[in-house]
Amino acid sequence: MLYNKKYMRKDPLKIQSHVLLGFLIVQYILGITINLFVQFPDTKSETVLWEFAKSQTAVMLHIILGGLLLIGACVFMVRAARSKNKQWIISASVGLFAILVAVITGAKFVPTQEDMFSFIMALAFIVALIAYSWGIYKAKG
Secondary structure (H helix, E strand, C coil), X not given: CXXXXXXXXXXXXXXXXXXXXXXXXXXXXXXXHHHHHCCCCCCCCHHHHHHHHHHCHHHHHHHHHHHHHHHHHHXXXXXXXXXXXXXXXXXXXXXXXXXXXXXXXXXXXXXXXXXXXXXHHHHHHHXXXXXXXXXXXXXXC
């Protein structure tokens, strides 16, 4: 049976997955910008490090976008669960987990400045990117 594309309904989960991917790419660019151009003070004081982070535009945008990504990933997970589509549920679960790991390790990186947290944050970004890309790939249409 042939389908007329004009009458086919767009998959809202596929659209939201594209939006999350776009935000992840912006988040990556902000993270690289911070890594290359923001020099945190050489101190062990968590208060000083958080105050410094709050004064840096790129860092604050990175933190805010991370929070928005977490909210978006939660909403996406609920919508995927309601759809009862196995591929979207897997994509949303892995993506949410990865973004949650990135947020937690980011929150640990600022006050400790331990490179391992930054590394885990970068790995979590890659996992989220793959998860949402896989969801789009597996989506019908």
